[in-house]
Amino acid sequence: MRIEISGLVKTYKGKGRALDGLDLLVPTGMFGLLGANGAGKTTLMRILAGLLRPTGGEVRIGGYDVTGRAGRQAVQRVLGYLPQDLGVYPDLSAREFLDYVGLLKGIDDRATRRRRVGELLEVVALTGDADRRLRGYSGGMRRRVGIAQALLADPRLLIVDEPTAGLDPEERIRFRTLLSQLAGERTVLLSTHIVDDVAQTCRELAVLAKGRLVFRGTVDDLTRRADRRVWSVVTAGPAPTGGTVVSALPVEGGLRYRVVASVPPAPDAEPLAPTLEDGYLALAQPGAAEDAMRP
Numbered sequence: 001m002r003i004e005i006s007g008l009v010k011t012y013k014g015k016g017r018a019l020d021g022l023d024l025l026v027p028t029g030m031f032g033l034l035g036a037n038g039a040g041k042t043t044l045m046r047i048l049a050g051l052l053r054p055t056g057g058e059v060r061i062g063g064y065d066v067t068g069r070a071g072r073q074a075v076q077r078v079l080g081y082l083p084q085d086l087g088v089y090p091d092l093s094a095r096e097f098l099d100y101v102g103l104l105k106g107i108d109d110r111a112t113r114r115r116r117v118g119e120l121l122e123v124v125a126l127t128g129d130a131d132r133r134l135r136g137y138s139g140g141m142r143r144r145v146g147i148a149q150a151l152l153a154d155p156r157l158l159i160v161d162e163p164t165a166g167l168d169p170e171e172r173i174r175f176r177t178l179l180s181q182l183a184g185e186r187t188v189l190l191s192t193h194i195v196d197d198v199a200q201t202c203r204e205l206a207v208l209a210k211g212r213l214v215f216r217g218t219v220d221d222l223t224r225r226a227d228r229r230v231w232s233v234v235t236a237g238p239a240p241t242g243g244t245v246v247s248a249l250p251v252e253g254g255l256r257y258r259v260v261a262s263v264p265p266a267p268d269a270e271p272l273a274p275t276l277e278d279g280y281l282a283l284a285q286p287g288a289a290e291d292a293m294r295p
């Protein structure tokens, strides 16, 4: 199920453009959407989910125009959405909560609902905890309940907004592995500002900045944007300038800085192999803009 976005604009009252003429094609499979806070990711997710009207432009999901009511309704039947701030009822168990959401989604037959909820509890590995109250669940477990509710109607498009924020490393890895497993025939759109989550799950991604597309391509393409731009510098003096410091590790003789810069930040700087995070940071640097949309 493809998503085709062209010339998408969203203006909130009294504000500048949250989305500023966005063109983007999202294919089937897992797709990452990266961008700093305020880049417009949530606005885009909410438009795709049919919860927010765009100010202008076109959005087609699986051929349906979601800017119109009929298209929106058609898409909502094949769409699962996990928002950033999904509220759950703390006094319900996961099984009761999912049963309730199933009812809201129109799965009227009780036996069908019970079977579907049971299957999904298996998928998200919560069968053993299914009858405990949600108030006792960890952040990662709640997020998995969130995915289960988004999957209730067996959607062909799954939209997840910042799903791993605040999770501990084990829960994060478990959650993102689950998302990869759910991709396959589905489209899974993963919006995040955690670069590593995209590096570990997606082949393709887009980067938004100030409501505009600044990159679209593969993880390898974006990583290569930082080729010959990543340096290691050891110094006891001030931090290197003229680039972006990615990390500073204490070593004998001072700190070892990892720096993304178009020229060596010190005479004895040593070149390093880039990661996706380096490529992402390189996008924001002077000189990167003109070649950022290179295929």
Ligand SMILES: Nc1ncnc2c1ncn2[C@@H]1O[C@H](COP(=O)(O)OP(=O)(O)OP(=O)(O)O)[C@@H](O)[C@H]1O
Pocket: 012, 013, 015, 017, 018, 035, 036, 037, 038, 039, 040, 041, 042, 043, 044, 193
């Ligand atoms: N309901 C709203 N009313 C007014 N302005 C809004 C509203 N929602 C978002 N904005 C503004 O639109 C811009 C894009 O916000 P959005 O939440 O889409 O970005 P984001 O990339 O999802 O950021 P974050 O990672 O912080 O969620 C920001 O400048 C934000 O302040």
